[in-house]
Amino acid sequence: MTLRLGRRTFADSATLVMAIVNRTPDSFYDRGATWAEDRALDRVAQVVEEGADIVDIGGVKAAPGDVVDDVEEQRRVVGFVGRVRAAHPDVVISVDTWRASVGHAACAEGADLLNDAWGGHDPGLVDVAADHGAGLVCTHTGGVTPRTRPHRIEYADVVASAIADTTAYAERAVRAGVDPAGVLIDPAHDFGKTTAHSLELTRRLGELTATGWPVLVSLSNKDFVGETLALPVGERLAGTLAATAVCALAGARVFRVHEVVPTRQVVDMVASIAGRRPPARAVRGLA
Amino acid sequence: MTRVAVVPAAPVLLARHAGLVDPVPELRAACAAAVDWVVVGARGPVTALCAGPSPADRARGVVTSHGGQLAAELLGEALGELVAGPVTGPVASLAGRDLLVLADGSARRGEKAPGHLDPRATAYDDEVGAALASGDLSRLRDLDVALGEELWAEGAPVLRALAGAVEPSGASEVLFSGDPFGVQYWVLTWTAGS
Numbered sequence: 133m134t135l136r137l138g139r140r141t142f143a144d145s146a147t148l149v150m151a152i153v154n155r156t157p158d159s160f161y162d163r164g165a166t167w168a169e170d171r172a173l174d175r176v177a178q179v180v181e182e183g184a185d186i187v188d189i190g191g192v193k194a195a196p197g198d199v200v201d202d203v204e205e206q207r208r209v210v211g212f213v214g215r216v217r218a219a220h221p222d223v224v225i226s227v228d229t230w231r232a233s234v235g236h237a238a239c240a241e242g243a244d245l246l247n248d249a250w251g252g253h254d255p256g257l258v259d260v261a262a263d264h265g266a267g268l269v270c271t272h273t274g275g276v277t278p279r280t281r282p283h284r285i286e287y288a289d290v291v292a293s294a295i296a297d298t299t300a301y302a303e304r305a306v307r308a309g310v311d312p313a314g315v316l317i318d319p320a321h322d323f324g325k326t327t328a329h330s331l332e333l334t335r336r337l338g339e340l341t342a343t344g345w346p347v348l349v350s351l352s353n354k355d356f357v358g359e360t361l362a363l364p365v366g367e368r369l370a371g372t373l374a375a376t377a378v379c380a381l382a383g384a385r386v387f388r389v390h391e392v393v394p395t396r397q398v399v400d401m402v403a404s405i406a407g408r409r410p411p412a413r414a415v416r417g418l419a
Numbered sequence: 420m421t422r423v424a425v426v427p428a429a430p431v432l433l434a435r436h437a438g439l440v441d442p443v444p445e446l447r448a449a450c451a452a453a454v455d456w457v458v459v460g461a462r463g464p465v466t467a468l469c470a471g472p473s474p475a476d477r478a479r480g481v482v483t484s485h486g487g488q489l490a491a492e493l494l495g496e497a498l499g500e501l502v503a504g505p506v507t508g509p510v511a512s513l514a515g516r517d518l519l520v521l522a523d524g525s526a527r528r529g530e531k532a533p534g535h536l537d538p539r540a541t542a543y544d545d546e547v548g549a550a551l552a553s554g555d556l557s558r559l560r561d562l563d564v565a566l567g568e569e570l571w572a573e574g575a576p577v578l579r580a581l582a583g584a585v586e587p588s589g590a591s592e593v594l595f596s597g598d599p600f601g602v603q604y605w606v607l608t609w610t611a612g613s
Contacts, residue, residue, distance in 0.1 A: 414438040418431035419526065419533055419600035 133346055135385065136313035137186070137224045137267050138244030145408050147380065147399045150186035150226060150388040151179035152352065155208040159193045160365055161353050161390050169212055176216050180223050182392040187220075188247055189213060189238075190228030194323075196279050202233050210237045217242030226269070230278050232256030239264035247271075247388075249320065249350075250278040252301050258308040267314025269348055270301035274324030282324050290329040291336045294319040295343060302345050316386060318348040321375075322356050330356035334375050341383035348386040349379045352395075373398045381406055420610045421516060422460045423585060424453040425551060426493070427523035427604040428469050428486030428573060442599075449595035449606040454493045454519060456608050461517035464499025467491075468513065468581065469521035470573050471503040486521035486577075494519060504576055513584035520581055522574025524548070524603025525567075532601020534571040543570055544603040547578060548596060554587035554609050572603075585611045 135142040142148060153175050157164040166172035176187050191208035192200045200208075209227060216225055226245035227238040230253045235246045239260065246261050248254075251273035261268040272294040274285055287293045298317035306312045319340055321330040333340075340347045351357065357371035358364060373394055376387055380402035389395045403409035430436055431443055432450060441447060457465055469486025471477075476484070483491075487503045502510065524544040527534035543566060550558035559582035567575025587609040595606035 409439075411438045413440045413442050414436050415431055415442050415600060417533075418433075418436050419429060419602045 133344060134313060135316075135346055136311060139222055140185070140224055142185070142385075145403070146385075147403055148185040148386045149183060149392055149396050149399065150188050150348070150386050151175075151182075151184035151392050152388060152390050153179070153187050153189045154193075155189060155191045155212055156193045158197050159190075160195060169215070172212060173215055173219065176220065176223075179392050180220055183396050184223070184392045186224040186226050186245065186386070187216065188226040188228050188388055189216070189243075190247075190249075191234070192229070192279070194249065194279065195281065202231055205229065205231060205234050206237050209234060210241055213238045213243050214241035230254050230257065232260045235260040235266075236264070239266050245269065245314065247318075249273075249318075249323065251275070251297065251320065251323075252304075253278050258305045258310060261305065261314075262309030265311065267316070268302075268305045268310050269316045269318050270298045270305060270345075271318040271320040271323065272297045273320055276324040282322075282326065285324055285326070285329075287329065290325065290332055291319075291339050294333060295340060298340075299343055299345060315345065316348045317343070317345040318350060321349065321351055322354045325356075327356040327359040330354070331360065334378055337379050337382035337384060346385040347379075347383070348388060349376075349384045350388040351375045351379065352389040352391070369394065377402050420588065420612065421462070421518065421585075422457045422608065423518040423520065423587070423611055424457045424606070424608045425520045425522060426450045426453055426489075426606050427602070428484070428489060428521035429523065429602065429604065430485040430489070431600075432489055432492075433485065434492060446595055446597075446599070446604060446606065450493065453594055453606050453608050457517055457519060458494065458497045461497065463517070465494055465497050465519055466500045466502060466513065466516045467494060467498055467519045467521065468502045468510070468577060469504070470577055471505055473573075490519055490521055504580075510580045510584050513581070518581075518585065520577060522577040522581075523605070524572050524574060524598075526571035526573075526602040528598045528603060529601040532598075534601075537570055539566070540570050540572075540603075543567070543572065544598075547572075547575075548603070548605060551578070551605055551607055552591050552593050552596075554590045556582040556585060556587060558582075588612045 157167040191205045228247045230250035245267040247269040251271045353368040357368045467490035472481045472484040525540035527537035562579045591607040591609040
């Protein structure tokens with residue numbers, strides 16, 4: 133399906149890299165590296181230079197921690213979105229938020245996409261996306277409350293649950309007036325899931341892409357990689373890239389990541405193996 | 420008067436090998452110009468002359484050589500007969516036809532070349548290139564095809580076959596001459612008598 137996000141239109145065969153930009157002092161991977169706004173703007177410039185198609189700006193860490201209320205989240209995110217929009221007119225700006233109020237203010241500053249990582253917790257978010265002509269990422273969390281860790285969650289079939297919930301959310305968004313060309317689904321690895329659940333979602337990702345909705349995967353350095361390989365944060369790149377390759381082969385379209393360059397290389401390599409992308413330059417044996 | 424063009428039988432020119440970036444834009448443009456010139460002035464379908472599949476390719480099931488495939492791509496509906504080797508001597512039936520010849524020089528022109536460096540390659544190609552450019556193809560009638568085989572010059576038998584069959588009416592127009600990957604390529608055109 134052709135994707136239309138902000139000013140950009142992406143062909144059916146295009147794979148997109150979404151770079152994570154945290155406006156938080158406490159996110160698990162970068163631990164506040166871009167908490168200072170100028171540092172975050174530097175990171176945006178860097179990831180755009182590295183080939184990111186989308187930046188995903190978030191003001192609240194996913195895990196439990198200090199309370200970040202609506203006002204504080206807007207303080208962290210909204211003005212920054214305006215600065216990114218001014219500096220990078222063509223990059224797709226995504227905002228990682230579950231709050232309709234934050235989404236509304238961010239879209240007014242130029243955000244193109246709302247990444248609802250908590251799966252429709254705030255029912256008003258679809259209306260905000262529709263009102264602003266923004267896209268929406270519809271994630272699967274199993275119905276958990278934002279910023280909670282999974283605890284003893286069972287699924288009869290985690291993939292079936294992910295498909296049912298994300299496609300229902302996507303259809304609800306379209307009914308509310310969101311442009312279908314801007315709607316993505318995300319099975320949300322680790323969110324409301326055990327490592328086994330996330331591994332199974334990865335193994336069976338083709339069932340999500342078969343729904344026809346473009347699939348976003350967010351795998352980067354997550355605990356399911358760490359638990360699988362017994363590696364701490366900071367040593368999970370190879371595992372992340374292995375999962376990235378599997379999802380890319382199954383047809384995932386957007387990859388939300390910390391490391392842009394290796395992700396782009398893996399996704400391009402897989403696309404060429406799958407026969408969806410020609411090599412950059414082919415001369416070997418052909419002179 | 421008939422029109423004749425020589426282009427390399429290089430698979431890098433085939434559409435199915437295209438990458439995101441064209442490694443040979445100048446060569447490709449020269450080939451297109453040469454082929455256009457032949458087709459525009461041709462009195463009917465254009466005959467293509469090239470080497471057939473190598474014995475090894477044939478053993479692997481290949482039916483049409485890369486030269487033959489390229490002729491089909493370059494000429495499209497303008498392609499008439501495809502004369503694909505092995506050709507061992509002058510092909511008299513080529514006289515009076517508009518021709519696309521797919522042939523190239525040695526693939527042993529440097530240490531990075533497909534066949535590595537053979538110090539004899541440059542002199543060999545210089546002699547062939549000079550004969551092609553001059554239009555005096557009689558100079559290729561005794562071309563040493565055995566040496567050509569040692570030098571990985573797949574076009575040598577093709578050019579020798581051409582020499583006895585076609586007499587250019589003057590010097591060639593050389594659109595491209597170079598060896599970007601250690602393989603000698605020529606793109607040239609000429610008119611032939613009768």
